[in-house]
Amino acid sequence: xxxxxxxxxxxxxxxxxxxxxxxxxxxxxxxxxxxxxxxxxxxxxxxxxxxxxxxxxxxxxxxxxxxxxxxxxxxxxxxxxxxxxxxxxxxxxxxxxxxxxxxxxxxxxxxxxxxxxxxxxxxxxxxxxxxxxxxxxxxxxxxxxxxxxxxxxxxxxxxxxxxxxxxxxxxxxxxxxxxxxxxxxxxxxxxxxxxxxxxxxxxxxxxxxxxxxxxxxxxxxxxxxxxxxxxxxxxxxxxxxxxxxxxxxxxxxxxxxxxxxxxxxxxxxxxxxxxxxxxxxxxxxxxxxxxxxxxxxxxxxxxxxxxxxxxxxxxxxxxxxxxxxxxxxxxxxxxxxxxxxxxxxxxxxxxxxxxxxxxxxxxxxxxxxxxxxxxxxxxxxxxxxxxxxxxxxxxxxxxxxxxxxxxxx
Amino acid sequence: xxxxxxxxxxxxxxxxxxxxxxxxxxxxxxxxxxxxxxxxxxxxxxxxxxxxxxxxxxxxxxxxxxxxxxxxxxxxxxxxxxxxxxxxxxxxxxxxxxxxxxxxxxxxxxxxxxxxxxxxxxxxxxxxxxxxxxxxxxxxxxxxxxxxxxxxxxxxx
Numbered sequence: 101x102x103x104x105x106x107x108x109x110x111x112x113x114x115x116x117x118x119x120x121x122x123x124x125x126x127x128x129x130x131x132x133x134x135x136x137x138x139x140x141x142x143x144x145x146x147x148x149x150x151x152x153x154x155x156x157x158x159x160x161x162x163x164x165x166x167x168x169x170x171x172x173x174x175x176x177x178x179x180x181x182x183x184x185x186x187x188x189x190x191x192x193x194x195x196x197x198x199x200x201x202x203x204x205x206x207x208x209x210x211x212x213x214x215x216x217x218x219x220x221x222x223x224x225x226x227x228x229x230x231x232x233x234x235x236x237x238x239x240x241x242x243x244x245x246x247x248x249x250x251x252x253x254x255x256x257x258x259x260x261x262x263x264x265x266x267x268x269x270x271x272x273x274x275x276x277x278x279x280x281x282x283x284x285x286x287x288x289x290x291x292x293x294x295x296x297x298x299x300x301x302x303x304x305x306x307x308x309x310x311x312x313x314x315x316x317x318x319x320x321x322x323x324x325x326x327x328x329x330x331x332x333x334x335x336x337x338x339x340x341x342x343x344x345x346x347x348x349x350x351x352x353x354x355x356x357x358x359x360x361x362x363x364x365x366x367x368x369x370x371x372x373x374x375x376x377x378x379x380x381x382x383x384x385x386x387x388x389x390x391x392x393x394x395x396x397x398x399x400x401x402x403x404x405x406x407x408x409x410x411x412x413x414x415x416x417x418x419x420x421x422x423x424x425x426x427x428x429x430x431x432x433x434x435x436x437x438x439x440x441x442x443x444x445x446x447x448x449x450x451x452x453x454x455x456x457x458x459x460x461x462x463x464x465x466x467x468x469x470x471x472x473x474x475x476x477x478x479x480x481x482x483x484x485x486x487x488x489x490x491x492x493x494x495x496x497x498x499x500x501x502x503x504x505x506x507x508x509x
Numbered sequence: 510x511x512x513x514x515x516x517x518x519x520x521x522x523x524x525x526x527x528x529x530x531x532x533x534x535x536x537x538x539x540x541x542x543x544x545x546x547x548x549x550x551x552x553x554x555x556x557x558x559x560x561x562x563x564x565x566x567x568x569x570x571x572x573x574x575x576x577x578x579x580x581x582x583x584x585x586x587x588x589x590x591x592x593x594x595x596x597x598x599x600x601x602x603x604x605x606x607x608x609x610x611x612x613x614x615x616x617x618x619x620x621x622x623x624x625x626x627x628x629x630x631x632x633x634x635x636x637x638x639x640x641x642x643x644x645x646x647x648x649x650x651x652x653x654x655x656x657x658x659x660x661x662x663x664x665x666x
Binding site: 110111112113114116158159160163165167168172203204328330331332333335344346351352440441442443444445452454456458466467469471475476478479480508509 | 578582587623633636637648
């Protein structure tokens with residue numbers, strides 16, 4: 101039997117402008133699922149010839165009700181969820197979220213944990229920037245550079261899988277510490293990968309930086325000024341590409357950043373080329389920081405000794421009643437977070453990643469809100485698209501590095 | 510010697526209610542009609558050039574059901590401010606900050622999606638994370654989590 105014909109589906113978005121008829125701008129729709137854009141975003145563009153006159157950007161195609169779901173799970177159970185916000189640098193989400201809960205609880209993490217989190221944050225930033233640059237270059241046809249960068253990234257994924265057990269969504273942070281300590285020889289392999297990184301990034305510099313095609317596509321395209329960038333809420337590499345020396349790691353240091361020596365690379369005029377170069381330089385700074393942290397990493401425990409959030413040893417859970425009850429309470433009720441609200445921001449690879457938590461005192465959050473850089477950036481991306489060619493949408497959008505999971509939550 | 514945040518707290522102690530400092534961030538609670546004025550002062554006089562976040566909190570048992578929350582950051586002074594106001598469900602509307610900060614536009618759309626808060630002065634409150642025709646506001650505490658609103662109807666097997 102033939103199935104009945106499907107009814108006409110309603111349009112999930114209402115465009116901000118309609119076709120004007122003969123002689124008016126042509127309206128084209130790009131996305132939400134387009135081979136040349138990474139991330140499910142829809143851009144409705146009004147064109148005058150090849151020039152983009154106006155754009156209407158829609159997000160939300162990956163909305164999974166993250167914030168609603170958070171309100172019915174314990175504080176610990178959210179860690180796998182926050183991993184899936186910016187899934188390219190999941191560790192930074194983990195640590196920002198754990199930091200927010202710890203500050204609300206008044207927990208101070210151990211020195212080893214603090215340095216290790218800083219090291220892994222920078223490692224994650226490397227992975228994120230490698231992905232962004234590689235994808236951006238591939239969209240312009242630079243397949244060799246793409247493969248060089250993604251190869252290094254894969255060494256890092258494998259290396260992180262060795263530590264955490266997963267390649268992408270690690271679930272490695274814990275409130276009050278980390279899931280486990282470093283495996284043997286992990287730092288030796290890290291040094292090895294950083295050396296490989298330098299070799300391959302030098303090749304990419306050689307292939308791309310002064311490449312005529314690349315410069316023609318990227319220079320003076322998608323330009324944004326510092327004032328506009330601030331007005332539209334841009335943070336992170338995009339804001340720095342305009343020449344503003346603003347970085348939370350330096351301005352309001354958290355974790356171990358106050359003890360590190362690093363520079364904040366900035367661009368000249370905030371075009372696509374500057375955004376490419378700022379990210380390339382930031383990766384070098386991250387490597388520099390990781391090398392310092394490898395030297396500084398102290399011995400000691402990775403979890404705080406606080407029964408409110410840290411799980412007792414399995415050995416003890418099976419042998420003494422206090423630990424058994426503690427384990428039970430942590431699993432069933434969740435960590436006891438005192439009533440209050442907090443906003444904690446970390447410098448994620450895309451910009452300011454903020455967690456706004458509201459607790460009414462209990463094991464389950466009352467509200468979890470994520471200030472996701474990608475979402476805010478989507479609100480201002482039209483400033484970078486309008487006035488340029490239709491074909492420029494692809495590299496400009498690539499240089500914004502929108503991550504669907506974090507944007508749509 | 511007062512800290513930078515304490516000096517700022519004095520400058521922002523409006524309508525008799527003192528601003529307080531919590532977790533390294535200044536919290537200013539104002540009446541809904543003072544939001545626009547306070548935000549304009551933050552933007553123009555006090556160099557808070559980044560509007561970071563707009564959201565709300567739902568307290569169903571309170572007469573003033575919703576707290577609307579803004580987070581500001583000053584890139585020069587490296588300080589953070591949280592602006593809060595409480596509105597009742599029947600008049601859940603606050604002024605829009607789109608004239609001061611472009612970034613407010615998208616974030617207000619999201620807050621309108623999720624809590625049904627009106628932002629007076631934002632002409633574009635079309636759904637952004639939800640879709641056209643979605644019924645209800647999912648982050649309100651009384652929204653049934655199990656409710657399904659599929660855009661594409663389920664096919665019978």
